[in-house]
Amino acid sequence: MTTSLYDHAGGGQALLALAGAHHTRCLADPMLEHPFSHTTNHPEHVARLAAYWAEALGGPDDFSRGLGSQQAVVDMHCVEEDLTEMGRRFVACFVAAMDDAGLPDDAPFRAAMAAYMRWAVAQFTVPGVERPATDGVPRWTWDGLAAG
Template sequence: MNASLYEDVGGFDVLLAVCRRWNALCLADPVAAHPFAHGTLHPQHDERLAAYLAEALGGPRLYTGGYGDETTVQRVHAGNGAHPDLDEACVRLFRQALDDVGVPPAAGERVGDHFERQTVAMRVYGGSRDDVPSGLALPSA
């Protein structure tokens, strides 16, 4: 039986460490710091992102079991216009966080690719939160 990408990464604790490292890297980056530095993040942003990633990578249903669905995620991030420089910086730093935490390279590449696809996908709703349809399914990596 094949292990899930969630297992290949190392499970929830590793994902949480990646999210915390990513947050720290973003705060230190002049381009990526903007959404992290204004106190607008949910107090448990790292834990929620780790739950989202865990589920997307084939782990337990931690995000949809307690926080919401893909519509919830998209609406939180929608309505902020286009910001490709920010997106690129965040993706680059997320990949660095995967490496810094020691996620195995093959698994890290797949997770980084998923994170990048989802970051780009969020651009569809840059105009308004009202554009996000209800009932979106959380995408799997």
């Protein structure tokens, strides 16, 4: 594919809708509700999440330029306990939220997006996972993690 996942999704507004739908689904999940209820204290959480995903999926670097850093994301989310089940539910919410947000439903796109989220979740929920050496937000393409 020559277009980025960001562009194929529909750009910034589509990712904002996805982040909002995902957040709503996480709040409705009994296992995810507690950790996600704390994010409601930050009024820009959904917009920041959308900007992060946009950058990761080939969109503008708004997150890195003014909203946060990859290191801050890692520091905030990494744990030393196995949260595999929580991660699985997080991914399921993400996959379902793509429908809620009206993202394209073609199989290659959905597969690439689900693969991204499975990879991203493993970075934070599985102790000892090797994280990419990057100062910026890791970029995900149709074929997986972009090279350095």
